[in-house]
Amino acid sequence: MQNNIRWGIIGLGKIAHKFAADLLHSEGVTLQGVASRNAEKAADFAAGYHVKSHYGDYRALAQAPDIDVVYIATPHAFHFELTKMCLENEKAVLCEKPLGINGREAEASIDLARSKNLFLMEGLWTRFIPATETVLDLIQSGAIGDLIFIRADFGFKSAFDPESRLFNKTLGGGSLLDIGIYPIFLSLLTLGYPKNIKATARMTKTAVDGSCAVLFDYANSAVAVLDSTFEADTPTEAYIHGTRGSIKMHKQFHHTEKITLLRDGMGPEVRDIPHLGNGYVHEIDEVTTCLKNGRIESEKLPHRLSSELSRLMDDVKKEIGLSYSSRMVNER
Ligand SMILES: NC(=O)c1ccc[n+]([C@@H]2O[C@H](COP(=O)([O-])OP(=O)(O)OC[C@H]3O[C@@H](n4cnc5c(N)ncnc54)[C@H](OP(=O)(O)O)[C@@H]3O)[C@@H](O)[C@H]2O)c1
Known part of the structure; x- marks a missing residue:
């Protein structure tokens, strides 16, 4: 290369x-x-x-x-x-x-x-946003103890347009695939693959989820409460609670530049952690590093993680009665 x-x-x-x-x-x-x-x-x-x-x-x-x-x-x-x-x-x-x-x-x-x-x-x-890296480091260092509860959401109100990629099923529409993936990714990244999955959704006239709510139970008894919607402006924040404290990832948590660390017995510690450009510079840098070193996958976002994420999303889709069939670009 x-x-x-x-x-x-x-x-x-x-x-x-x-x-x-x-x-x-x-x-x-x-x-x-x-x-x-x-x-x-x-x-x-x-x-x-x-x-x-x-x-x-x-x-x-x-x-x-x-x-x-x-x-x-x-x-x-x-x-x-x-x-x-x-x-x-x-x-x-x-x-x-x-x-x-x-x-x-x-x-x-x-x-x-x-x-x-x-x-x-x-x-x-x-995965590559500097604030996410800090959150992972804090968890790893035991700053908030053992994880017990995660709550994360991603929602914005979008006018219903059956042709748009957000709502058109043949384009892969629905909140779960588009934005629900972020809260689910956060829980997978921090807690791993859940033991039990529950989900429910509000379906649109185009038969995709306009809103989706998900509950994950983990083997270590941790719980994640996650949701996504195209039908309401929701906080789009993440809260990660442990046995000794918690971390808030401020709006919009998936590329946040601000977190608040709350440790038991101490006042809130607000950290500003800026990202470069629109936030994509960090993932671009990761690709550059991998290519220059002849790697076929990122250690931070390995194939295994994408594979588990897609399997997890399939499990959620099964719960809400949603499935998509493969489509070719020249079918439009
Ligand atoms: N990482 C992030 O922050 C982020 C944010 C938003 C979206 N995304 C992802 O990026 C992808 C694109 O999202 P977007 O918001 O950029 O969508 P968009 O504005 O609708 O653009 C998608 C582009 O795809 C091409 N395309 C090919 N076949 C199409 C078809 N049948 N209908 C419509 N467009 C078609 C078009 O490009 P040409 O006309 O040039 O061929 C179109 O401009 C999605 O998969 C989404 O999940 C990621």
Whole structure:
């Protein structure tokens, strides 16, 4: 792998803009190419971020010889197909969350990356946010004792639009896959895989979850209470309680820059922990480090964690009677 990591982006929507801006702030990388289904849109995007090449179809970028790693930023329903296409063209991949719309897709992507000895990571930027790192260090050091209870939510009110990726089932709509994944990831990261799972949801007219509430029980008797919604503006905070104290991850907890540590018998300790750029610089740095060291997975966000996360989400989906079938990008 050469010294400068050459990135490509597939799917030029909202998140692609934020990510491209952060690539410009990152060390040792270039945004080499971007691809949209619309050539004019790709050209406009490229002009905005000083990108060398732009493509009016995704496959052309996947086949470009001058790209090392592709960031996939389309709706969830196409993550698997596009990850596969990039890996088959010898590209490393950073795929937006979720890695697939179900565990089967996530596993297939992981298996393919491993068999081709190529890097693959799910775009769970939360794992690399400096405040998350501090929270994990605090837990590890025993600052709040043994974990006993987690409460985390993610909610915003979005006008119902059956065509939008948030509500359209064929695009992978629903709050669980889009934002419920963050509270669930936090509980998986800190408490591991639960012993028992309960969940309930309010379904939309498009047959996806507009709101979803989840309860996890753990073997060590800890409990997690997690929820997500597109139907209300909820605090979007996380509280991690231990036997000797607690940590609050302030709004929006999944990329927070502020935590409050509360230790038994002591006053609250507020810590400001800024992230760089829009917050994606840290996950970009992780990909750079992995690629430069010839790794096919991140130690901080290993394939095992993405695999468990997708399995856990499948368990929740089963509880709320929701399932998705694989879909190809050219079916639209
Ligand atoms: N990490 C984060 O903080 C974060 C935040 C928001 C979203 N996300 C993830 O990023 C992904 C994209 O989210 P977004 O908010 O950027 O979505 P978006 O604004 O709707 O953009 C998605 C892009 O995907 C492409 N696309 C391909 N097929 C499509 C289809 N049939 N319908 C609509 N778009 C299609 C389009 O790009 P072209 O027209 O250029 O082909 C579109 O602009 C999602 O998987 C989401 O989970 C992550």
